[in-house]
Amino acid sequence: MRLRKSIVRGILRCARPPFGSPRTGVVGRRMMLALLTAAARAPRGTRFQRVTIAGVQVEQVRPPHAAASGTLIYLHGGAYALGSAKGYRGLAAQLAAAAGMTALVPDYSRAPEARYPVALEQMVAVYSRLLEDGHDPNTIVIAGDSAGGGLTLALAMALRDRGIALPAALGLICPWADLAVDVAEERPALRDPLILPFMCAEWAPRYVGSSDPRAPGISPAYGDMTDLPPIVMQTAGDDPISADAEKIEIACTASNTALDHRRFDGMWHDFHLQVCLLPEARDAVTDLGLNLRSHLPAESRDLLNHRKAVSR
Structure with missing residues (x-):
């Protein structure tokens, strides 16, 4: 099914009052986000399995073709408080299919029950357990949206600083990477139909707790990008959180870190979740998947292309 962009924008605008109301509560807003993320359906034939890795529950997502080559670790969004691996497995499945990889979507602990640095650790x-189990880091990419995008970047910095082999690439979708500006309630408003600055200002302190909101593990936009893997980033022009991407871009330039930043004007925060409804979202997810796959070793890409040709 395909819908006009104006219709989807109107639906999100109608969802804003209850989604932004504290009276809805954490549980209520988790349920609302689950309904919104359900719009991203997995391709037919996708296989799911619940596994445990390093004590964390993970949704394993296998694309419908037997040609998967490489591993996509997908960190879901939801302001570090909402969202779940099951709720985001549709989007992860679409991205995994575009990239030709198997996806792993961890159910990291959420605020307010767990604050920083629980999810990061x-x-x-x-990731470390995957390497211990024999996964080649050169065939792993890590991606995430919103808070998951910020967590993706913070994770890469933590791995680098601890001397752990880094993945082949990072994928950032509308990354929430500067929580300090939200703790200070200084984020400007744009034309996003769902996300308003006061929502970020509500959720950021719940994750930050008593920590410094400018710490790179919380707000990686302030961190050192030196020696990070290539970054593929997509943002939306109407998203108030897009300002964080501009800071990431400046930091990458300063550290000579490879960055491919594609901005979608006239779109909103995490519009990728409407991948099954909007051509713009489908284009974005396909582009991101192909771009991430391009960073795999040549032999992995050739094997994938060969398997796809055989399966046709």
Whole structure:
């Protein structure tokens, strides 16, 4: 099914009052986000399996073709408080299919039950266990949206600083990478139909707790990008969180870190979740998947292309 962009924008605008109301509560807003993320359906034939890695529950997502080559670790969004691996597995499946990889979507601990650095340490443990189990880091990419995008970048910095082999590439979708500006309630408003600055200002302190909101593990936009893997980033012109991407771009330029930044004007925060409804979202997810796959070793890309040709 395909919908006009104006219709989807109107639906999101109608969802804003209850989604932004504290009276809805954490549980209520988690349910609302689950309904919104359900719009991203997995390709037919996708296989799912619940596994445990380093003590963390993970959704394993296998694309419908037997040609998967490489591993996509996908960190879901939701302001570090909402969202779940099951709720985001549709988007992860679409991206995994575009990239020709198997996806792993961890259910990291969420605020307010767990504050920083719990989620970050869990993701370091999951990634490290994959390497211990024999996964080649050159065939792994890490991607995430919104808070998951910020967590992706923070994770890469933590791995680098601890001397752990880095993945082949990072994928950032509308990354929430500067929580300090939200703790200070200084984020400007744009034309996003769902996300308003006061929402970020509500959720950021719940994750930050008593820590410094400018710490790179919380707000990687302030971190050192030196020696990070190539970054593929997509942002939306109407998204108030897009200002964080501009800071990432400046930091990458200063550190000579490879960055491919594609901006979608007239789109909103995490519009990728409407991948099954909007041509713009489908284009974005396909482009991101192909771009991430391009960073795999040549032999992995050739094997994938060969398997796809045989399966036709």
